Amino acid sequence: xxxxxxxxxxxxxxxxxxxxxxxxxxxxxxxxxxxxxxxxxxxxxxxxxxxxxxxxxxxxxxxxxxxxxxxxxxxxxxxxxxxxxxxxxxxxxxxxxxxxxxxxxxxxxxxxxxxxxxxxxxxxxxxxxxxxxxxxxxxxxxxxxxxxxxxxxxxxxxxxxxxxxxxxxxxxxxxxxxxxxxxxxxxxxxxxxxxxxxxxxxxxxxxxxxxxxxxxxxxxxxxxxxxxxxxxxxxxxxxxxxxxxxxxxxxxxxx
Numbered sequence: 001x002x003x004x005x006x007x008x009x010x011x012x013x014x015x016x017x018x019x020x021x022x023x024x025x026x027x028x029x030x031x032x033x034x035x036x037x038x039x040x041x042x043x044x045x046x047x048x049x050x051x052x053x054x055x056x057x058x059x060x061x062x063x064x065x066x067x068x069x070x071x072x073x074x075x076x077x078x079x080x081x082x083x084x085x086x087x088x089x090x091x092x093x094x095x096x097x098x099x100x101x102x103x104x105x106x107x108x109x110x111x112x113x114x115x116x117x118x119x120x121x122x123x124x125x126x127x128x129x130x131x132x133x134x135x136x137x138x139x140x141x142x143x144x145x146x147x148x149x150x151x152x153x154x155x156x157x158x159x160x161x162x163x164x165x166x167x168x169x170x171x172x173x174x175x176x177x178x179x180x181x182x183x184x185x186x187x188x189x190x191x192x193x194x195x196x197x198x199x200x201x202x203x204x205x206x207x208x209x210x211x212x213x214x215x216x217x218x219x220x221x222x223x224x225x226x227x228x229x230x231x232x233x234x235x236x237x238x239x240x241x242x243x244x245x246x247x248x249x250x251x252x253x254x255x
């Protein structure tokens with residue numbers, strides 16, 4: 001393998017620097033509310049089968065398959081893997097996602113305050129010629145229009161319509177109901193964010209990324225985490241979600 005030329009080294013260095021500059025100037029972070037609940041007793045369940053909480057959404061739809069792939073990647077980030085079959089799974093993970101009805105709220109926004117500065121009249125001396133053709137000087141008035149400049153900012157109320165996008169995932173034991181009681185829930189997570197956007201698809205990897213650290217945990221109360229839309233965590237969820245899932249390497253539970 002031949003060593004890189006000096007020009008190619010400089011080009012690669014420039015690309016790295018450009019990448020760092022772009023990363024440092026990323027999009028604003030989204031505030032995601034996360035509420036997680038887990039049973040006090042720790043569970044060793046690692047294999048799962050993923051199902052839709054709402055059968056009306058259709059597990060074969062493109063939107064559901066995309067959302068499910070994002071959640072599979074989030075689960076893999078906690079060491080969980082999809083069982084080869086539903087019968088061999090140790091737990092059933094149910095997925096629900098969507099967007100709540102729009103609602104209006106008043107928020108305070110910062111707006112610039114402008115003021116007119118400058119302007120007025122100044123007097124300049126300019127060369128001229130009198131009626132006899134003699135060179136002379138005369139004074140003329142020059143009018144300068146004022147200009148608008150930002151002199152500060154003020155907080156003003158604004159009515160906005162917001163849309164809450166959410167993802168809910170919950171895990172329960174994979175066993176039949178006993179004495180009329182459903183299998184016990186192992187853990188659940190509700191992640192949501194709201195703003196003026198109606199683009200649910202854009203927010204699914206953002207919400208899935210926010211759940212990774214709280215899978216199988218108990219937050220005790222709702223927490224707010226900041227998630228960068230173009231950050232490395234979201235990019236990992238987005239890219240891995242588009243890849244085919246690898247075959248599980250850990251043994252599943254026997255039938």
